[in-house]
Amino acid sequence: MIESRFGRFGGRYVPETLMAALDELDAVWSVAREDPEYWLVLHGHQDGFVGRPTPLYFAERLTEHHGGARIHFKREDLCHTGAHKLNNALGQALLAIRMGKRRIIAETGAGQHGVATATVCARFGLPCVVYMGAEDARRQEVNVRRMRMLGAEVRPVDSGSATLKDATSEAIRDWVTNVGDTHYVIGSAVGPAPYPALVRDLQRVIGDEAREQYLSAERTLPDAVVACVGGGSNAIGMFSAFVGDTDVDLIGVEAGGRGVSGVEHAAATVAGTAGVLHGSMSRILQDGAGLVRATHSVAAGLDYPGVGPEHAMLAETERARYVAVDDADAIAAFRRCTALEGIMPALETAHALHHVGDLARELGPGGRVLVCFSGRGDKDMHSVAEYEEAHR
C-alpha cells in the first residue's frame, strides 16, 4: 500500500478522469517496488547510464573558508544530464513501459527534469512531450535545445505566469485528455497520490548511498543533512534515508527570492499556508481568496508555489525544518563554491550551500554537515550574468 496521505497533507484532488490512471499507477508501483526484477533492471541502468553511485565529496576548502563544521557534498551533479532528476525519470520510464504506456509527457521548470525525461525517452525510444513555461524557456534556452536534440517536442506555455506552475497545469490537462496511452512523468515529489511517494522512492537512492558512504568515510553520521527544496524531490530522497536517525537534523532550503517578508519569493513551507495545488493538499503560496500566488526565484527549479506534501508533514511534525535563502545569498554561494572547490553548483543547489555556510559556522569545528549537491550550474551562467548585470 502506497501512502496517499502524509498527516493531513497529500491526497488526490484531481478531475475524476484521472482517478483510474492514478489507481493503475498505484497498483503497478505497489507491485514493482517489491519486485527484485524491476530493481535489477533499474540498477543496471543506474550503473551504466546514470553513473551511480555518485561520489561523496569532502569540500575541504569550503570547510576551511567557513572555519567550522566539516562539509560533505553528495554529488548528484555528476549524474548523467547534470542533476538528480534522472533518478526519477528513469524509474518512471521503466514503469510506463511496464504499463504499456508509450507516450510520455513531463513538465519542466529549469529544464533539468525535461532534459532528464527527454533523455530516458531517447534511450527507450518513447515519444516525449515536455511542457515548459514560456518565461522559463527563455531563461533556459540551452535546455530547450537539448530537449529538442534528444527528440522531445517542447511546448511553451504562455498562460498565467508562464513558469513551472503553468507548465505543470498544462501537463495535467494533456494527461486528462490522453490518459489512455500516456504516462505523466511528474518531476518532483508533488502532485496527486501516488506521485509524492513514487518520486520519493525513486530519489531515495541519493540518501541511501549517501548514508552508507558517510558512515564508511567518517565512521559516524552527520549532525545535519541539508538540501534545497522547490517541490522537494532531491530533499525527500536525501531525508528519507535519515528520517529514522533522530539525532540528524534535516534542513530544507527554500527560495527566499527578494525576501520572504514580501511576496517575491517561492518559500511555500516557510511562508505558505495549507491549500490544494496540482492535486495534493500541502503548503502553498496563495492569497486570501485561495488564488495561487506568482512566485519569484533566481533559480527556475525552485520557482514553484507549492511543496511536496511529505515536506509539509515533516515541517508540521518538526522532524525537519525549513529556511529560506534569498537570491543575493544564493548567487554569492554559487560564486564561492565555484571559486573554492572548482565545482559549479546549480543555482538551486547554491541556496542550500549558502545555508550550509551559516550552519558550519554555527556548529563550529567538530560539527558535520552533509549537503545534497543536487545539480551542476553550467545551465545557470546566463541567469547569473543577468542577475549581476541588473544588480551592478
Place this chain on the structure above:
Amino acid sequence: MTITNGTTGRLGRSGARLRGDGVSVVPYLMAGHTGLDTTRELGKRLVNAGVGALELGIPHNDPLADGPVIQRAAQRAVDAGVTLAGCLEVARDVADEGAAPVVLMTYVNPVLAYGVERFARDAAECGVSGVIAPDLPVEEAAATGSVLRAHGVDLVMLVAPTSSPERVAAACAASSGFVYCVTVTGITGTRTDLPAGVRSVLSTVRANTALPVAAGFGISRPDHIRDLAGHADAAVVGSALVDLVDRGQDPTPLVKELVTACD
C-alpha cells in the same frame, strides 16, 4: 464514507426541473468574466430562457479541468479582482428570479480559503442549490459534502468515461441533486462531435442512480442535445457560451436555440 444517497438538498427538491421529455439545457457562465454586473444581467436573462439550471463558475487561476476558453475567462475575472463573495452576490440575484436553480462550479481551493462552513452557509443564504467541484473526487469529498448538505446545498459528483464500474457506483452514491457525467476524456471546450461511447457511459450512470443525469464537456450544438435525448436529463453548455461572452456577444440566442433543440 457516510454520505447519504438521495435528494437531500435544494436541487433534490427542485430536481424535477432537470427531468422532462427532452434534455434540459444548463448554461454555464464564468462569474465576473466581463464584470460581475454583466454576469448578473446575463444570468437573469438565461434563467428566464427555459433552462433547467444555471451553472455559475467561480474563477480560479489554476483551473486544471478547463480548456483555453474557460481558463482565459477565469483569468480575466481574477485579474479584475473578482472575489468569491462577489460571485455569491450575483448567484443570489439570479436565484432570486425564482426561474431556475443556480449551481456553482468551483475548484476546491477557493472554497477552502473561504472556509467550507462559511461557504456552505453563505451559499445557502444566497439561494444556491448545489455545488460542482471538478477536483474533488469521491475520496476527498466526504467532509465538504456533509457540510454543504447540512445547509441544504447539494454536492454534485462527477463521473468520467474512464471511471471504473466501482467508481461510477461510488460517485453516484455520494452525489446529491444530480450526477454530472463528463462526456469526453479531456478538459472543457467545444468539440464537433460527441464521442461514440457517451451513451454507454450515460447508461452505466443511469443504472446506478435514481438522480437526474447531466452530461457536460464538449456540448455546444443543437444536434449534440438531440443526440443526448433519452440518455441524459440535462446537458451543460459552457465553452461555447463563454466564448460568445468573451467576444462581447449575448449568449441568449444560442441558449434559446439549444433549449428548443428537442421540440
